[in-house]
Amino acid sequence: SSSSNNYDLSFKILLIGDSGVGKSSLLVSFISNSLEDLAPTIGVDFKIKLLAVGGKRLKLTIWDTAGQEKFRTLTSSYYRGAQGIILVYDVMRRETFTNLSDVWAKELDLHSTNQDCVKMLVGNKVDLESERVVSREEGIELAKEHGCLFLECSAKTRENVGQCFEELALKSQVSK
């Protein structure tokens, strides 16, 4: 049988947040298990990863914005059917953090019809600790406000990258 059918559950996960926060890098870092090629990415549309979580084989279909977030015109079809949403900011750029409330949470309210959708707030680029401007505590606070799980990570060093997707998938599974 085809290996793409070897799963028990399937999840659609979205990455959203400002341009340049590292959405594509997180996806590439998670999928490829490799550290090289962290150049600015052209959008990848979506990638599939099979994962064993909580004794189940999960198929994650993870959607990236393909750069469309620059125009803030992600379409309803991008959001439709999403079971997990990863909201990403850059810990070195405060406006990417404030835009999650000012822009992206509102976008989600407009488009997302799925009430059991699990959300994860992710502060990326923590490998550049000395240049950080958004504190971990602020991240925790915002996550609480918006009912999100929370993690800080680095697509560059891959610190916590697997956890972002795995914890989201696990939580989505539990909430079913």
Ligand code: GDP
């Ligand atoms: P996107 O527009 O949100 O998809 O962002 P990209 O994935 O294209 O990343 C934007 C830039 O940030 C690129 O130059 C990446 O190499 C860089 N970048 C992404 N993640 C990290 C990270 O964890 N640490 C560092 N230092 N740079 C990163």
